[in-house]
Amino acid sequence: MSTKKIAVTIDESLLKKADTLVKSKRFINRSRLIQEALRDKLKEIEKEQFMKECEKFDPEFEKELAEEGFNIGIAEWTEY
Numbered sequence: 001m002s003t004k005k006i007a008v009t010i011d012e013s014l015l016k017k018a019d020t021l022v023k024s025k026r027f028i029n030r031s032r033l034i035q036e037a038l039r040d041k042l043k044e045i046e047k048e049q050f051m052k053e054c055e056k057f058d059p060e061f062e063k064e065l066a067e068e069g070f071n072i073g074i075a076e077w078t079e080y
Helices: 012-023 030-054 059-067
Strands: none
Touching: 012 030
């Protein structure tokens, strides 16, 4: 995976907390900590968007759609 350097402005108190995590060997460096935090946040946002889309479904209609075809007998199935 290729990486790019960027400049980021961070609140001093956040930077102190980040440095504490790096010093305690929780992360190998600041960059890795920021990458993981950003990845986690983006996953959270994607999950929220997915859940909003799921709320648009009509459970009754989805159930009917899923059960469509179960009511016909096996004799009526198309032969392959």
